[in-house]
Amino acid sequence: MNEANKYSLLFDPIRIGPVTARNRFFQVPHCDGMGHVRPRAEAAMRAMKAEGGWAVVSNQETEIHPTSDLSPFAENRLWDARDIPGLRLMTDAVHEKGALAAIELVHNGNHAQNLFSRAPILAPSDMSLDSAFPKQARAMDKSDIRNLRRWHREAAIRARDAGFDIVYVYAGHQMTLAQHFMLPHMNTRSDEYGGSLENRVRLTRELLEDTREAIGDTCAVAFRFAVDEMLGADGMQAAEEGRAVVELLAELPDLWDVNVASWANDSVTTRFQPQDGYQNDYIGFVKTVTSKPVVGVGRLTSPDMMVSMIRKGLVDLIGAARPSIADPFLPQKIEQGRIDEIRECIGCNICVMADSAGVPIRCTQNPTMGEEWRRGWHPERIAPKASEDETLVIGAGPAGLECAMQLARRGYQVTLAEASDDLGGRVLRESRLPGLGAWMRVADHRLHDLRQRANVQIFTQSRLSSDEVLELGIPNVFVATGSRWRRDGIGRSTLRKPPIIDAQSIILTPDDLTTGKMPPQGTVVIYDDDHAYIAGVLAEKLAQDGYNVVFVTPESLVSSFTVLTLEQHRIQARLLELGVTIICNHSLAQIGPDRAQIVCGFTDRIQSVACTSVVLVTERLRETELYDALKDKQLKTLELIGDAAGPALIADAVYAGHMAARNFERTETEIERDWFRREIVSLAEGDME
Ligand code: ADP
Numbered sequence: 001m002n003e004a005n006k007y008s009l010l011f012d013p014i015r016i017g018p019v020t021a022r023n024r025f026f027q028v029p030h031c032d033g034m035g036h037v038r039p040r041a042e043a044a045m046r047a048m049k050a051e052g053g054w055a056v057v058s059n060q061e062t063e064i065h066p067t068s069d070l071s072p073f074a075e076n077r078l079w080d081a082r083d084i085p086g087l088r089l090m091t092d093a094v095h096e097k098g099a100l101a102a103i104e105l106v107h108n109g110n111h112a113q114n115l116f117s118r119a120p121i122l123a124p125s126d127m128s129l130d131s132a133f134p135k136q137a138r139a140m141d142k143s144d145i146r147n148l149r150r151w152h153r154e155a156a157i158r159a160r161d162a163g164f165d166i167v168y169v170y171a172g173h174q175m176t177l178a179q180h181f182m183l184p185h186m187n188t189r190s191d192e193y194g195g196s197l198e199n200r201v202r203l204t205r206e207l208l209e210d211t212r213e214a215i216g217d218t219c220a221v222a223f224r225f226a227v228d229e230m231l232g233a234d235g236m237q238a239a240e241e242g243r244a245v246v247e248l249l250a251e252l253p254d255l256w257d258v259n260v261a262s263w264a265n266d267s268v269t270t271r272f273q274p275q276d277g278y279q280n281d282y283i284g285f286v287k288t289v290t291s292k293p294v295v296g297v298g299r300l301t302s303p304d305m306m307v308s309m310i311r312k313g314l315v316d317l318i319g320a321a322r323p324s325i326a327d328p329f330l331p332q333k334i335e336q337g338r339i340d341e342i343r344e345c346i347g348c349n350i351c352v353m354a355d356s357a358g359v360p361i362r363c364t365q366n367p368t369m370g371e372e373w374r375r376g377w378h379p380e381r382i383a384p385k386a387s388e389d390e391t392l393v394i395g396a397g398p399a400g401l402e403c404a405m406q407l408a409r410r411g412y413q414v415t416l417a418e419a420s421d422d423l424g425g426r427v428l429r430e431s432r433l434p435g436l437g438a439w440m441r442v443a444d445h446r447l448h449d450l451r452q453r454a455n456v457q458i459f460t461q462s463r464l465s466s467d468e469v470l471e472l473g474i475p476n477v478f479v480a481t482g483s484r485w486r487r488d489g490i491g492r493s494t495l496r497k498p499p500i501i502d503a504q505s506i507i508l509t510p511d512d513l514t515t516g517k518m519p520p521q522g523t524v525v526i527y528d529d530d531h532a533y534i535a536g537v538l539a540e541k542l543a544q545d546g547y548n549v550v551f552v553t554p555e556s557l558v559s560s561f562t563v564l565t566l567e568q569h570r571i572q573a574r575l576l577e578l579g580v581t582i583i584c585n586h587s588l589a590q591i592g593p594d595r596a597q598i599v600c601g602f603t604d605r606i607q608s609v610a611c612t613s614v615v616l617v618t619e620r621l622r623e624t625e626l627y628d629a630l631k632d633k634q635l636k637t638l639e640l641i642g643d644a645a646g647p648a649l650i651a652d653a654v655y656a657g658h659m660a661a662r663n664f665e666r667t668e669t670e671i672e673r674d675w676f677r678r679e680i681v682s683l684a685e686g687d688m689e
């Protein structure tokens with residue numbers, strides 16, 4: 001059987017209520033930081049998935065009323081008819097590429113902060129917001145419930161008028177009123193909407209019935225439901241009430257979209273859940289209870305697993321958010337038997353980070369994600385070469401690899417030179433740390449592509465000097481030489497060099513630890529002034545290796561940036577479980593031969609921590625020596641990219657490499673003119689009503 005036939009099951013059409021999906025690939029709703037604020041960008045991004053072969057392309061949570069105002073986050077909005085044209089951009093674009101468009105209607109209850117609308121906050125019972133705002137939600141009375149049903153119904157009609165084919169009722173991620181009503185720890189009502197499960201499910205039942213009644217003749221009604229809260233006996237469990245809910249509502253929706261809550265469990269990172277298909281054990285029962293089609297997720301990128309999930313009767317449709325972000329053309333690649341071209345999601349949640357930060361989505365693996373409209377980038381297409389010029393890329397980290405791959409795809413002759421024995425740069429080094437193995441996919445995907453191409457030459461063990469670069473005679477040079485961690489303690493909180501007295505020999509950096517230089521056994525102080533993942537994962541490694549680890553940070557949380565990737569709580573828990581001593585709100589004052597002195601950020605009180613080594617995770621120094629030496633050498637192109645130009649995330653290095661390859665042989669004027677498009681608020685008369 002050839003590859004394409006092996007997976008033909010995935011390309012069988014399937015009926016969902018009154019509509020038909022052309023195959024089994026279903027892009028479930030996911031946030032994108034564009035939404036109602038950037039509707040053109042959202043439409044183009046969703047349309048790219050449709051072009052890539054997804055049968056159903058959903059938008060993201062769509063607020064139905066000002067009492068569910070998620071500002072400042074850029075979700076979708078359908079408060080009234082004025083929101084229809086923005087959403088119509090998406091449905092038209094998705095339909096043009098042959099897919100169905102789905103909309104996820106939501107009322108967020110006490111998950112909304114209503115900061116823009118200043119409307120009252122609604123919940124099943126009186127309670128605080130689920131965020132640290134000093135506001136409370138009020139228990140909905142009967143007229144609130146009547147209103148909610150009306151808002152939802154009106155939104156469903158507007159969704160149909162905006163061109164959507166599938167309309168969701170949403171009870172998941174701990175973020176929605178429908179789910180809040182179901183949960184006894186949130187619903188303490190004594191009326192017909194509280195108490196028994198049947199009562200707690202009543203609101204959802206009504207929303208499903210209302211939606212079907214309003215638009216069910218032409219649109220499918222989907223129900224997104226978290227079958228398990230992953231709280232054990234303290235929450236809804238798939239084996240108990242989760243199942244009972246499915247039994248109660250079994251035939252009511254046209255489609256069951258099932259997952260686990262909260263969002264951090266649904267979109268868990270590979271660091272904490274390396275297994276693809278990790279939700280199967282929870283959602284597997286749903287198809288035994290309902291005759292309606294079921295879609296499930298779990299970072300599904302392997303077509304073999306997809307086929308087996310359908311064969312085993314776990315799901316009818318393969319759901320994906322992150323795999324569709326990393327590779328919008330995943331279905332098409334499977335259909336055409338181009339399996340090894342799939343850009344697999346690495347489970348890093350940088351996509352989530354962007355949404356949590358209120359800016360357009362981005363992806364470590366797919367640098368074109370979020371750039372479809374504003375830069376016109378296509379994940380699978382790039383302009384052909386503009387000349388016969390040769391190119392040299394120096395450094396095979398994420399920036400160099402992406403730059404080399406895109407230059408090669410454009411048709412240029414590419415020479416890639418790497419100083420060390422192995423390719424991958426920081427991705428290779430970091431992927432050796434606990435839980436980060438999947439990150440190597442960033443390098444593997446690009447190396448696989450580069451190795452297929454006749455116009456690419458790759459050299460390892462080739463640390464190039466400026467003379468050697470000139471000897472090669474290649475006129476266009478991209479310098480992606482990366483960065484190294486500082487050894488002097490300077491960083492965000494320690495702007496002046498802390499005194500290091502007779503202590504250079506006890507200092508290590510992440511570069512030492514990721515290239516195999518380990519401290520002597522004893523107590524290791526890890527000083528984290530970086531706040532991303534690296535210090536936390538190094539602490540984990542050292543603790544696993546038997547060191548006594550003291551983690552010091554000026555922040556009040558370990559790896560505070562990782563709140564945005566939904567991992568922080570897990571990282572801190574893991575370190576505590578491994579016996580790591582955590583000292584927050586302290587910065588580095590001094591390092592001596594057998595101790596580190598740290599100072600409290602509030603009281604200036606100094607304390608001394610006895611130790612045998614100190615790992616400094618503060619800032620990185622850009623490796624620009626080669627670039628600086630080449631500056632006055634009359635090369636046609638000399639460009640510094642990636643961490644060497646500005647240390648940042650792996651996603652940023654990939655993006656920089658991609659950008660450099662796209663911009664190669666374009667004039668400054670062209671690059672500036674096409675910087676990127678913005679969606680400017682229209683002040684045309686009529687728009688402000
Ligand atoms: P980025 O994230 O920007 O891609 P990395 O630090 O991951 O940066 O990768 C930079 C790569 O460049 C490393 O693998 C390093 O060995 C390589 N490198 C640094 N200097 C040179 C040089 N002079 N010649 C060739 N390779 C170099």
Ligand code: SF4
Pocket residue numbers: 322323325326344345346347348349350351352362363364365366
């Ligand atoms: Fe996957 Fe990371 Fe891309 Fe998100 S950013 S889709 S987790 S690779």
